[in-house]
Amino acid sequence: MxxxxxxxxxxxxxxxxxxxxxxxxxxxxxxxxxxxxxxxxxxxxxxxxxxxxxxxxxxxxxxxxxxxxxxxxxxxxxxxxxxxxxxxxxxxxxxxxxxxxxxxxxxxxxxxxxxxxxxxxxxxxxxxxxxxxxxxxxxxxxxxxxxxxxxxxxxxxxxxxxxxIVDGFGVTEHVINQILCGSPRLEVLIMSLLECGKSLVIRSASLKELLIYRYLDSYSDESYSTAELRIWTPNLERLDVKGLPYRKCLFMNVSSLIHATLGFSCLHEFDEKYCDDLSGIDGSLPTSHFLGDLFGQILPSIKHVENVTLVSCCFKVLGAMIERCVNSSSPNVKSLQLKFHFIKQRCFVGMIEIFPLLKKLVVKVRADDRGHYNRDALNVDPESYLEIEANLPKSFVLQLRSVEVTWIEGDTIFSLLEFLLKFASKLEKMVFRVKRTLPPAHPSNSLRVASQRLLRMPRSSLAAQFIFSEY
Structure with missing residues (x-):
């Protein structure tokens, strides 16, 4: 047949x-x-x-x-x-x-x-x-x-x-305006831009998804720090803005937004020492305080968003962001995903305070641009958590229902997990994944050891289900 x-x-x-x-x-x-x-x-x-x-x-x-x-x-x-x-x-x-x-x-x-x-x-x-x-x-x-x-x-x-539009040349504010005016039914706009000196105004009543990724084709381009991004999209449901930062980001009407991903970062986000060497927006690279200001400028305008993802920011940028948002909590955010090379416990606790009614937390460690994992990523000091806990109000309770953590062999994150289990009295599920760094031919008992350690930890929610996996 x-x-x-x-x-x-x-x-x-x-x-x-x-x-x-x-x-x-x-x-x-x-x-x-x-x-x-x-x-x-x-x-x-x-x-x-x-x-x-x-x-x-x-x-x-x-x-x-x-x-x-x-x-x-x-x-x-x-x-x-x-x-x-x-x-x-x-x-x-x-x-x-x-x-x-x-x-x-x-x-x-x-x-x-x-x-x-x-x-x-x-x-x-x-x-x-x-x-x-x-x-x-x-x-x-x-x-x-x-x-x-x-x-x-x-x-x-x-x-x-x-x-x-990927690596498009000549994508100016005027060109984008012409495209949007001539595309009355456009729902998805994805742009990966090389010419970082260009400001953008996105004004569309039809857009539902907008992704802007912005980077340099060479480190000699210093004009990107003057660019601005303005968005007026009343029906937008998903927004991703990643890459090098704009001088200003104004989200003037994003009332329908459900998912927001923000990933402004330094050129050398995987190397902590660069955060100390940056010279400000008048130089060739942005400082962590400048990035913190930018996050602090954006987050209040997306308070109504339920799902937020923060990508590729070193912990000093997060610290600066938290300082700017200390009086600007986002109670509507129910799901937060962190994809970082670095994160410190103080930044994590500060972020929980910004999102007080968080129901779902996903923490992932990402490789740097060379495919390497930093051995100190998510590395926490138990004594620091004791100090943090001593300063928490007695009424402090996490509203988390679900936690997903990606753990890299060799890194220490158990103090962070112990903190979560202690204060998440409504926790229903914790998913713990092991990302192996050893070749498959080498036997590893990391998953077994980690699961035994987690199950022995005291927790305020006895109904919490644990799911362990390896990939």
Missing amino acids: DRLSELPDSVIFHIFWLLPMWEVVRTTILSKRWLNLWTITPFLNFDETDSSFDTTEQFRNSVQRPLLRWDGVKVLKFKVDTGENKSINGDVDLWVRFAKKYEVEELYLHRVIDEIFWADDGEHNVYWVPQYLYSCSSLKVLSITNCYFRIKGNVQWNHLKSLT
Whole structure:
């Protein structure tokens, strides 16, 4: 029985989408019915990154030949990933024009630019988004990487719901305004920006998800400290702002926000000594106090948010943030997730005071940019907790119902957990995960030892369930 031939077209086309087109053509040997089916597939994926093409000409032919034989009615999904191929901007223009001709709904245009090549050739190498694409009203999903934006007319993306811009050049406040004005149905906007000196104003009544990641393409760029971010999005439900900090962040209308992720950090967030060497916003790097001011500026404007995630901030930044927010608690925050390289017990207790009605706490230790874990991460001193407990009011009680902790072999976090168990009288569940640092071939009893130690700890909630796992 030829089971492949019995598959419905929708399933076969989905399989085609998961493969680059040059491999899709080779699948014709699998089934008689598949022999010419690839010529009418509405999903066209020209991904060079995993291919064995030796020259640009080979890649060019791998795209042009299938397009010449294509006999479909409409293009639903079209992807071009050029890898490191250079000097094919003219060809890419033809391919994108082909997609627009057949009313493409999802377009993925990804370019790879070598930093040295960019420095030598400048704008001659970068791909400029063609003007005709701005009037492609059939688009519903658009993802663009390493391309230059310059809009000369009006944007007509009347049906666009999701836009992703990665390493986009020319993404100025004016360009963003043009895009938002011409995208009345846009719900998801994701931007990873290289040009950090640019201020942004995001004003949209349709947006539901907004993610902005901001970083430097080189440490010599000092203009980022003057940039500002202003957001007016009354229907926004999820907001992620990560990377290098803005000079000011003003969230003027985010009344529908449910999830907020904040991750402003120093360039060398994984190395504590840099926090002492920073020279302020007039220099090349921000100080921890400046970052603390920024967090203190943002948190009061998202008091109503139920789920907050803080990412990649060293403990000195957290300390400065807590100082700025000492009189600005967020009682509506029910879930808090911490993803840090460093955290100290005083910062942790201070954060609990900012979020007094917290129901769920997730603590994760993240590797630095080199993939290393700091051996002192989450390292706590039992005597410090005794000192902290002595200064707590007698009525101090944690409202936590659920705690999830990722523990790295070798680090000491049991004083922190003992503190939680002592004051979380309503705790229902504690999930304890061990992230192994030893190779799988080496036996480890860390999970058993840790679980035994936790179960022996006194706790105010006798109904708390413990779940242990290793990965």
